[in-house]
Amino acid sequence: AQSVTQLDSQVPVFEEAPVELRCNYSSSVSVYLFWYVQYPNQGLQLLLKYLSGSTLVKGINGFEAEFNKSQTSFHLRKPSVHISDTAEYFCAVSSRSGNQFYFGTGTSLTVIP
Amino acid sequence: EADIYQTPRYLVIGTGKKITLECSQTMGHDKMYWYQQDPGMELHLIHYSYGVNSTEKGDLSSESTVSRIRTEHFPLTLESARPSHTSQYLCASRDTGVAPNEKLFFGSGTQLSVL
Numbered sequence: 001a002q003s004v005t006q007l008d009s010q011v012p013v014f015e016e017a018p019v020e021l022r023c024n025y026s027s028s029v030s031v032y033l034f035w036y037v038q039y040p041n042q043g044l045q046l047l048l049k050y051l052s053g054s055t056l057v058k059g060i061n062g063f064e065a066e067f068n069k070s071q072t073s074f075h076l077r078k079p080s081v082h083i084s085d086t087a088e089y090f091c092a093v094s095s096r097s098g099n100q101f102y103f104g105t106g107t108s109l110t111v112i113p
Numbered sequence: 114e115a116d117i118y119q120t121p122r123y124l125v126i127g128t129g130k131k132i133t134l135e136c137s138q139t140m141g142h143d144k145m146y147w148y149q150q151d152p153g154m155e156l157h158l159i160h161y162s163y164g165v166n167s168t169e170k171g172d173l174s175s176e177s178t179v180s181r182i183r184t185e186h187f188p189l190t191l192e193s194a195r196p197s198h199t200s201q202y203l204c205a206s207r208d209t210g211v212a213p214n215e216k217l218f219f220g221s222g223t224q225l226s227v228l
Contacts (some may be wrong), residue, residue, distance in 0.1 A: 032153050038217060046155040096152060103219040
């Protein structure tokens with residue numbers, strides 16, 4: 001079975017400061033990993049995904065994430081956040097067969113002016 | 114703890130069968146969603162509802178239909194399943210409120226395989 005843990009439910013950070021949103025997963029099989037963002041009053045949007053290859057994945061809006069197989073983590077980072085980054089961020093994992101797909105409980109990022 | 118449930122968890126059926134994927138939530142949320150996801154691909158919104166008797170098609174065209182007769186229930190139906198419908202189907206809900214309280218809650222998904 002798989003599961004996804006987002007360790008921080010809320011993360012307040014000042015504008016232009018760096019941020020890291022943590023995601024750990026458990027799985028007995030090889031997985032694909034995703035980060036989604038939900039801006040206020042909008043639907044889900046894919047930020048980035050890891051399928052294979054380089055463990056450092058770059059996404060939209062200056063976000064990046066690093067897949068760490070030994071620590072089963074896929075933390076999301078941005079070196080300098082903007083007010084517009086205020087949103088809910090979801091980590092997700094799926095088996096490569098596509099049989100299973102799990103979302104974390106989300107991290108609410110609030111960027112403070 | 115998320116109180117949104119999907120059944121069945123897995124479903125393998127033959128071509129041409131009619132199927133209904135169930136989704137229920139006990140949180141009283143007005144907004145409910147159905148997403149479709151294929152291996153390695155991002156989620157795609159196929160249906161959503163903002164309340165009872167309100168249903169809309171999402172970004173991805175789908176041959177499925179939905180209904181919202183009760184707040185807590187948002188079933189998805191395929192009248193005649195085909196192999197191209199094989200996918201993971203995720204149901205989600207959220208409350209109508211002030212951000213950041215409009216957080217999405219996800220069900221555990223239904224993996225549909227049509228032979």
